[in-house]
Amino acid sequence: MSRIGKLPIPLPDGVKVTVSDTNLVTVKGKLGELHQQVDPKISITMEDSILHVGRNSDEKDDRAKHGLYRALLANMVKGVSEGYTIVQELIGVGYKATAKDQLLELSLGYSHNIALELPKEVSVTTTAERGRNNTIILKSIDKQLIGQVAAKIRSFRKPEPYKGKGIRFLGEEIKKKAGKSAASQ
Numbered sequence: 001m002s003r004i005g006k007l008p009i010p011l012p013d014g015v016k017v018t019v020s021d022t023n024l025v026t027v028k029g030k031l032g033e034l035h036q037q038v039d040p041k042i043s044i045t046m047e048d049s050i051l052h053v054g055r056n057s058d059e060k061d062d063r064a065k066h067g068l069y070r071a072l073l074a075n076m077v078k079g080v081s082e083g084y085t086i087v088q089e090l091i092g093v094g095y096k097a098t099a100k101d102q103l104l105e106l107s108l109g110y111s112h113n114i115a116l117e118l119p120k121e122v123s124v125t126t127t128a129e130r131g132r133n134n135t136i137i138l139k140s141i142d143k144q145l146i147g148q149v150a151a152k153i154r155s156f157r158k159p160e161p162y163k164g165k166g167i168r169f170l171g172e173e174i175k176k177k178a179g180k181s182a183a184s185q
Helices: 060-082 143-155
Strands: 018-021 026-028 033-037 042-047 048-055 084-091 095-098 101-108 114-117 123-127 134-140 166-169
Touching: 018 166, 033 166, 042 060, 048 060, 048 134, 084 143, 095 134, 114 134, 134 143, 143 166
Parallel strands: none
Antiparallel strands: 018 026, 026 033, 042 048, 084 134, 084 166, 095 101, 101 114, 123 134
């Protein structure tokens, strides 16, 4: 039995889960609504306010999907009830970010600014305080989408190992390398 798959998913107050005949799971909460198509070999049952995910056979593929779909459904439940937030720091002289509606404009030391159009499901804000690194704050109910957007933003200027300049997640530690040592005399 999958250790992750057999764990029950408790549903917080205000969260409704419906499963259609085609195994389309819909999760509704105070922050929004998410959909996930589930493999027909995976069964989803609900008792009281607890969701259980099961499987029909012990084939290797079914065992793998058991834990996968349980994790996806748990992420959906958390997303529609609490939401997800990712904070990224811009570390480097002159690195700036400005957000206007769904357009994020980044100034990362290239000869041109980078403009990124974000999906409507992701909201973005930026902060620029004197004496602190500029930050980008992403919020969404969809964990997969917000992670993909954060990875795309980070890919524009990954942290380099010598000075640590670039875009990094808040609290991320970068292993720094030693630079060239002085020539021995």
